[in-house]
Amino acid sequence: MAAIRDEGALRTLYGMPAGRSVDKVIDRLDPHCRRFIALSPFVLIATADAQGAADVSPRGDAPGFVAATERELLIPDRPGNNRLDSLCNILATGRVGLLFLIPGVDETLRVNGRAAIHDDAGLTTRFAVGGKAPRTVLKVAVEEAYLHCAKAFMRSRLWAAEAQVERAALPTMGEMLRDQIAGKTGGAGGEAESQEAMVERYRGILY
16 A cells, blocks of 8 residues: 655545635635634634644534634633643644534534734633633634535534434543553553543533
C-alpha cells in the first residue's frame, strides 16, 4: 500500500472541486449563517500550535451562546479542565476553524478565521450566566464561511434515535481514566469515580 505524499497524486484520485462546492464559500456570515449559529448549542474548535500539532475541542451551551455579526463571532470560554490547548494554540497562531452543529440537522456550518482572546469585563459580563461571567471570550474575525453537506451525518445516522448507543456500552469515564492513568504511570490508578458522581460534580461547575 503506497502512501500519497503530494497533492498531484491526490487529485489524480479525487479530481478537482467544482460548482457549488467552490462557489458556496463566502467571506462573511450572511443571514443564513447567523440563523444557523443562533440555533446551534454546539461548536467544535480546531486549532494548531506553531509546530503544526493539531487539536479539536468542543464547546457547548444553550442555543445562541455564540454571538454573531456579519464579520465577527464571540465565543465565551466556560470552565473546563484548564489544559487550555485551544487557547494556547490561538496565542501561537491566531487562527481557528469552527464547525457548528444543530441537533437533528444533518448539515453543518464551517467558519474559518483569525482569533484573539479577550478578558475585558465589558465583554465577559455580556456572557454571564447566573451571575458568573467567563474568564475570557474568543473573538473570531470571519474569513471564510460555508455550509457543509449532509452526507457524513446521513451515513452515520448520528441523530437517529435507533442509532443511539447506551452509555453502559462503555465503562464509566472514571473507570477509563483510572485504567489509562494506571497504564501510563504504572500505579494502581485508585478508585474510579462513578458516572453519577462525575455528572453531579460537573453540574456544580458548568458555569
